[in-house]
Amino acid sequence: MGLEKHYLRYGRTARDHLLDWATCGRRQQQQQQQQQQQQQQSQLQQPQHQQQQQQPLQQQSQPSQGSSTATGRRSRPHVTHRGTPLSMLISHGVKISNNRLAVIILGIITLILGILLTSIPWLDYFILKNLRLWNDTLSYHYWQRPGVIRLTKVYIYNVTNPDGFLSGEKPKLQEVGPFVYREDMEKVNVKFHENNHTVSYQHKKILQFVPELSIDKNTPIVTPNIPLLTLTSLSPKLGYLLSKTISVVITAANFKPFINVTADQLVFGYDDALVSLAHRFYPKHMRPMERMGLLLGRNGTLTEVSTIKTGYEGMDQFGYIDSLNGMDHLPHWNEEPCTSVAGSEGSFFPPRDITKSEMVYIYDKDLCRIIPLKYDHTLEKDGIAADLFRLPNNSYGDSAHNPDNRCFDSNEYEPVRGLQNISPCQYGAPVYISNPHFYDAHPDLLDSVEGLEPKREKHETYFKIQPKLGVPLEGKVRIQLNLKVTRAKDVYPVRDFRDFVFPVMWLEEVRDHRYTSIMTTFLIHYLSLSLSPLLRASLS
Helix, strand or coil: CHHHHHHHHHCCCHHHHHHCHHHHHHHHHHHHHHHHHHHHHHHHHCCHHHHHHHHHHHHHHCCCCCCCCCCCCCCCCCCCCCCCHHHHHHHCCCCCCHHHHHHHHHHHHHHHHHHHHHHCCHHHHHHHHHHCCCCCCHHHHHHHCCCCCCEEEEEEEEECCHHHHHCCCCCEEEEEEEEEEEEEEEEEEEEEECCCCEEEEEEEEEEEECHHHCCCCCCEEEEECHHHHHHHHHHHHHCHHHHHHHHHHHHHCCCCCEEEEEHHHHHHCECCHHHHHHHHHCCHHHCCCCCECCCHHHCEEEEEEEEEECCCCCHHHCCEEEEECCECCCCCCCCCCCCCCCCECCCCCCCHHHHCCCEEEEEEHHHCEEEEEEEEEEEEECCEEEEEEECCCCCCCCCCCCHHHHHHCCCCCCCECCEEECHHHCCCCCEEEECHHHCCCCHHHHHCCECCCCCHHHHCCEEEECCCCCCEEEEEEEEEEEEEECCCCCCHHHCCCCCEEEEEEEEEEECCCCCHHHHHHHHHHHHHHHHHHHHHHHHC
16 A cells, blocks of 8 residues: 555556655655754754753654754654665565475476477477387378278269160160278288388288268169270280180170179179180289279288388488389389379378478389379378378370370370379289279360260369378379270170270279377377477476
């Protein structure tokens, strides 16, 4: 209350008053000394009894001075308000308890730690150090057997007018699906190579049908006879005599250009005489499966041995393939960049925060190539920052729209925008890939069929990648398989099957990994590693 009254009296702020307290005390001392001198002069002139009456008045007018002695010794003025603001607050009864002192000290420590953590990239250092792929690290356990959901969704084109197509009509296609399969994946036969900081492994994949997300897998489908049309498309190159022999055999066996199968048979295999013959007589390195199935080769342990970079020589190639079966290039093509294997298998990508690169690449064994993905913009996935990468619209097709595609071109066919030949890795079958529903492809491809409706949100390929860790938070690879048929007019059963790019099916590989828990594990684990020594040191 004394401070408040003094503040109101002089009209100053509490801060100015505290700083000017000593000056005010000196001014009061001078005034009191002048009053004492005047009183002493008056005492010499007044009677003794008047001096005795004035002494109590002098004591009342000078309450701050020390008490006078009985002999009348003059009291020296004394100012009790000198000192620093902190000492004055303490003198007025402000006490700091032990709890408050502990809170203040903890706040100071927290402030210092905050400054250190923001000015020095400790967290980045610890995360990147432990993100590198090595035996028994957190990233290794995630990579070796991801505890995440990976789905493969299959959509098949049912041909509703097979006879009409052979008569010259446009094929009428009905999309049937999805047929959903959960992919349980594990890396086996893992071996680390310290000499070049790589790790080799084989994929073990098991696809299991998920009925609650699918339609009936026994749904009947009318689809082109892929083994037959593959053989007849190649027959013009075999010479007249061999073509005639093929025609006689096919006619006698009563093969048809369209077949009726179930969706499950088309995806995971059915018996076919032509495929069985090819498996028996083809050279070993070109030998197809014993049965015909579009995804038959995806089940089980793959024979391919992949070797990827662990990040110890730099994060710019982290997670990228170094070699396949001991080769640092793809044997299906003749020159770069088509022969390149430098792409991710999908678990890790080089962190964009480090590389600053606008492009990442993913390798797909079934497509015999790496797929480019271009940075589009930054967004959030489940509250976590992510970079959106999209498949460029000129990734498939002729070199006129993308010079990097020139090594995919061939003299055997005229390149078409949005359509790419992958027959070199499909046992010679004229299989071509595109985006589903011919999204971003040449308009003539879409105009040649009925029943397709390309939409970006349903048919594009994209990935959402966390820029600091290079971990994909979400990804969808969408590919359509097409059969490019060449007319074989000398083969009676298929003589009416004209030159045509026939859509067969498309699939969507969903990598909606729900990585929020993995990201949280990374951050909590490495924050505890980096901060616990500092906290122990501060509390000891």
